[in-house]
Amino acid sequence: MKQNLLKCLPLAAALLVGAAAQAQDTTAVKISNPNSLSTWSIGLNAGVLTPISPLGGKNDFSNWKANLGYGFYIKKQITPYFSLRLDAVGGKLSGDNSEPFDGGSTISSPVNAFETQLTYSGSLNAVVNLFNIDMFKKENAVQLYASAGAGLAGYKVETGSTSGALTDYAGGKSISELIIPVGLGVKFKLSDKINFDLGGTVNFVDGDNLDGVYRNGNDKYTYGYAGLEFALGKGEKQLAWHNPVALTYDEAVAAKRAAEALQSDLDAQKVDNAKLRTELNDLLKDTDGDGVADKLDKCPGTPAGTVVDGAGCPLKVPAPIIKESVIITESDRKVVADAIKNLEFDLGKATIRAKSNASLNRVAALLVEKNFSLKLAGHTDDTGSDELNMRLSKDRAESVKAYLVFQGANPSRIEATGYGETQPIATNKTAVGRQKNRRVEFTLY
Incomplete structure (x- = not known):
């Protein structure tokens, strides 16, 4: 009972394999701006349902009738040549033996008429675009x-001796x-969003009960539609209409022109480089x-081995600079030590008290007489904040x-520098220690 149906499976398998091969071939084709192409679509159609097949074979009834059929599908375009389509078809099939079979034979049977209502019919189909009409156009207007595929059909059958008296x-x-x-x-x-579709499918049924008569093997029915x-989607154009062959040809031509332009630029660059090399040799x-x-x-x-300046002229060697040595005597150090010992400031201020002036005057005279350099380093104890002590030590050194x-x-x-409380020379836990830490150090050099 299933032999005729099994004969159809190789055809369906061949289409699926061929579609997969085309899908693999076209995946290597670069399509410009693929994000602008629509890949989803829906279709509405109507046509004629008949309980026969244009591919031939025997019919259970001598007089088949054409009835209205209608369909709907959702399609996903995988490549320009291959898509998957989910189809739904509905309608009515009918026939009778009101006419003789080919050759004039008749059948004596209690069932001479039938009517079948397709309550549902759904299938998943592989669809292959066989070729584009014009192979050198990026987009075409006609496709074959x-x-x-395979699917499932549900139907209710009524039979009878005549068309007017049918029972379940x-x-x-x-x-x-x-x-x-299987279809073509x-x-x-x-337009960029709408297509007109003409086609037909022969549906091979895995059973001999579509017309209520077990007579000539598995049944089949045909749906011709328009x-x-x-x-769907925001894509400006449809992927199905893009022609990869033409796109590849255009890309090859563009690549050749680009290569020729690059070669021309390279030749020109070589000439420029040779000119620059000559100019550089002259410059150096x-x-x-x-x-x-x-x-x-x-x-x-200039004679060989002569040391020259940046202009190429012999370099004049400057006379050696004699640095005068600085000699600091014990007497000088005593003047500075007395100044440190007698240096006093107002409490919490950088104001020098008058009793310090005499020793500071002797330090000033020493600096003027011997042109010494002097480093003043201000220090405080840890009373008060770090920021305040740092500022106070700096201000006192600057005041001196x-x-x-x-x-x-x-x-x-x-040079006047403040160190705040960071370099104590005694403990800050006693009054004597804090007094020692509040100081300005003098260093002659």
């Missing part, structure tokens, strides 16, 4: 396609059978070998510097 074949129950649809069609592009297909030419190019050499012909400068010392030879 083939399809094959299966007691009112719906019969479900596997179907193998042609598609016309009406309809419209609508592209150094006849006398003194390390200064001829174009910049103001003293050409200002006093010495006022007395005639060279300001460029006096």
Whole structure:
């Protein structure tokens, strides 16, 4: 009972294998701006349902009738040549023996008429665009396609001796059978989003009960249709209409032109590089070998081994600088030590008390007389905040510097720095220790 159906399976398998091969081939094709192409679509169609096959074979009834059929599908375009389509078809099939069979034979049977209502019919189909009409156009307007797949059909059958007296074949129950649809069609592009679709499918049923008669093997029915297909999504154009062959040809031509342009640019660059190399050699030419190019050499012909300046002229060696040594005596150190010992400030301020002036005057005179350099380092104890102590130590060192400068010392030879409480020389836990830490150190050099 299933032999005829099994004969159809190789055809469906061949279409699926061929579609997969085309899908693999086209995946290597670069499509410009693929994000702008629509890949989803839906279709609505209507046509004629008949209980026969144009592929031939025997019919259970001598007079088949054409009835209205209608369909709907959702399609996903995988490549320009291959897509998957989910189809749904509905309608009515009918026939009788009101006419003799071919050859004039008749059949004596209590069942001479039937009517079958397709309550549902759904299938998943592989659809292959066989070729584009014009192989050298990026987009075409006409396509021929083939399809094959598998699905399930549910139907209710009524039979009788004549068309006017039909009864339920299966007691009112719906019969479900596997179907193998195989089809051909042609598609016309009406716009970037709408196509006109003409086609037909032969549906091989896995059963001999579609017409209520077990007579000549598995039944089949044909659906010829016309309809419209609508592209979905924001894509400006449909992937199905893009021609990879033409796109590949255009890309090859563009690549060749780009290569020719690059070669021309390369040749021109070689000429420019040769010119620049010649100019660079002229610019770097150094006849006398003194390390200064001829174009910049103001003293050409300098003897070999002569040390020259940036202009190529012999370098004049400056006279040696004799640095006067600074000698600090014990007497000098005593003057500084007395100043440190007698230095006092107002409490919490950088104001120097008058009793410190005499010893500071002697330090100023020493700096003027011997041109010594002096480093002043201000320190505090840890009473108060770190920020306040740092500022106070710096201000006191600067106050001593200002006093010495006022007395005639060279300001460029006096350095004043504050260290706050960071360098104590005694403990800050006693009054004596804190007194020692509040100081300004003098260093002659």
